[in-house]
Amino acid sequence: MPVAKGSTIDPARTRATILEAATAVLYERGLDGIGVAELCTRLGVSKETLYRHFGTKEGLVEAMLRQRSDRVTQWLAAAAEAAGDDPRDQLTAVFDALQRWYDDPVFRGCAMLNAAAQHHVETVRAITARHLRRYLDLLTGIAERAGAADPHLLARQLLMLVEGATVVAAHHDGAGAGEHARQAALTLLSAAS
Amino acid sequence: MPVAKGSTIDPARTRATILEAATAVLYERGLDGIGVAELCTRLGVSKETLYRHFGTKEGLVEAMLRQRSDRVTQWLAAAAEAAGDDPRDQLTAVFDALQRWYDDPVFRGCAMLNAAAQHHVETVRAITARHLRRYLDLLTGIAERAGAADPHLLARQLLMLVEGATVVAAHHDGAGAGEHARQAALTLLSAAS
DNA sequence: CCAAGGTCGAACCGATCGGTACGATCTGAG
DNA sequence: CTCAGATCGTACCGATCGGTTCGACCTTGG
Numbered sequence: 494m495p496v497a498k499g500s501t502i503d504p505a506r507t508r509a510t511i512l513e514a515a516t517a518v519l520y521e522r523g524l525d526g527i528g529v530a531e532l533c534t535r536l537g538v539s540k541e542t543l544y545r546h547f548g549t550k551e552g553l554v555e556a557m558l559r560q561r562s563d564r565v566t567q568w569l570a571a572a573a574e575a576a577g578d579d580p581r582d583q584l585t586a587v588f589d590a591l592q593r594w595y596d597d598p599v600f601r602g603c604a605m606l607n608a609a610a611q612h613h614v615e616t617v618r619a620i621t622a623r624h625l626r627r628y629l630d631l632l633t634g635i636a637e638r639a640g641a642a643d644p645h646l647l648a649r650q651l652l653m654l655v656e657g658a659t660v661v662a663a664h665h666d667g668a669g670a671g672e673h674a675r676q677a678a679l680t681l682l683s684a685a686s
Numbered sequence: 687m688p689v690a691k692g693s694t695i696d697p698a699r700t701r702a703t704i705l706e707a708a709t710a711v712l713y714e715r716g717l718d719g720i721g722v723a724e725l726c727t728r729l730g731v732s733k734e735t736l737y738r739h740f741g742t743k744e745g746l747v748e749a750m751l752r753q754r755s756d757r758v759t760q761w762l763a764a765a766a767e768a769a770g771d772d773p774r775d776q777l778t779a780v781f782d783a784l785q786r787w788y789d790d791p792v793f794r795g796c797a798m799l800n801a802a803a804q805h806h807v808e809t810v811r812a813i814t815a816r817h818l819r820r821y822l823d824l825l826t827g828i829a830e831r832a833g834a835a836d837p838h839l840l841a842r843q844l845l846m847l848v849e850g851a852t853v854v855a856a857h858h859d860g861a862g863a864g865e866h867a868r869q870a871a872l873t874l875l876s877a878a879s
Numbered sequence: 880c881c882a883a884g885g886t887c888g889a890a891c892c893g894a895t896c897g898g899t900a901c902g903a904t905c906t907g908a909g
Numbered sequence: 910c911t912c913a914g915a916t917c918g919t920a921c922c923g924a925t926c927g928g929t930t931c932g933a934c935c936t937t938g939g
Contacts, residue, residue: 504886526804528926528927529926530926538886539888540929541887541929541931542886544927544929610795610799610803611716611719613716621857625858626858646866646869649854649866650847650866650867650870652858653851653863653866653867654843654846654850656853657846657847657850660853661849664799664814665845674846677870677874680873680877681874684877695906695907695914700915721895721896721897722896722897722898723896723897731916731917733898733917734900734901734916734917734918735915737899738915
């Protein structure tokens with residue numbers, strides 16, 4: 494490791510561990526629902542360490558949102574890819590994956606949307622917008638492969654179903670939300686090609 | 687006015703005025719984005735008055751969310767009713783009304799969803815759930831009048847489109863979100879009957 | 880073995896938070 | 910006119926906030 498300059502106790506791993514644990518706690522409690530002191534206690538880390546790695550609570554929040562967006566996007570894309578080449582199968586796989594998420598007891602809605610609802614900070618809003626854009630790209634690919642007359646319009650409508658299903662699952666009733674959205678998505682896909 | 691017991695300066699009107707102004711400010715800044723002191727300044731009211739009428743910041747928040755849910759629901763229902771008896775016209779009217787909302791420069795997404803994303807308080811979450819339920823009732827009526835095979839399923843899918851369009855409009859791009867959602871909704875309506 | 884630097888824990892900082900207290904002022908019913 | 914009560918403005922409270930500092934450990938490259 495030529496780039497590993499002066500370092501002991503592997504700070505990179507410390508940072509990764511903090512990020513990992515903070516993701517879960519901040520998702521459960523909300524960004525402003527827990528102070529830095531209690532957060533550090535739950536993370537098993539001192540305030541000085543946290544501030545050296547992230548500079549600011551905002552810095553930690555942004556780093557964790559970025560990582561979470563990366564992971565969720567990759568996770569959804571992988572689910573679609575594993576379903577084969579048929580766009581209908583890919584769409585089904587996406588909504589099935591969402592349903593599995595909704596059924597998770599810790600499910601509390603989309604972390605990016607929740608964050609954007611609290612912090613009016615521009616950086617956070619930008620991360621959320623980028624997150625939706627990534628979803629849209631994934632859905633646009635499916636719509637194009639399906640031969641939709643207007644793939645961008647269809648993708649946008651599918652994005653609304655994805656986000657709408659997540660909202661309904663989080664705030665009204667998660668049972669079957671993924672399946673119901675999937676059914677609607679397939680109807681739109683059929684009608685658009 | 688027989689019920690007007692002992693009162694001067696019409697406290698009822700004071701309360702209504704506070705609620706009115708607080709709705710706008712809390713929507714713009716976020717529930718935790720403004721303190722009670724600054725809030726009172728913007729409202730042109732003293733802290734003592736605010737606390738006498740609402741007891742707590744939480745009390746104010748809940749009262750304003752309830753009122754907002756009432757109004758928004760009535761506003762959407764009125765838009766649907768004014769469109770006549772055809773379910774397709776009613777659905778169109780709903781999404782057209784939403785689009786007008788998205789185009790408002792102060793639009794910041796659904797206030798109830800934003801609130802539920804920040805406050806994990808059970809009361810707030812209950813108000814949000816009731817709000818979605820009201821939307822669902824409105825859409826169920828339309829789905830039933832349209833003769834849908836499974837009106838409850840269709841209504842749920844339409845609800846996802848409504849909420850999804852609102853999320854996309856707030857966090858990605860509001861231009862045309864209402865129209866695109868309306869188009870998808872009409873497709874689902876046609877396919878379900 | 881030694882020095883550099885990551886980490887800890889706790890004390891500490893000023894600012895702000897939600898909420899209370901109080902005297903002064905104003906309003907309107909009797 | 911009088912007096913109850915609504916309102917104001919301000920000072921104040923304890924708690925908590927995000928963030929800093931420091932001395933003591935501990936780990937590890939040289």
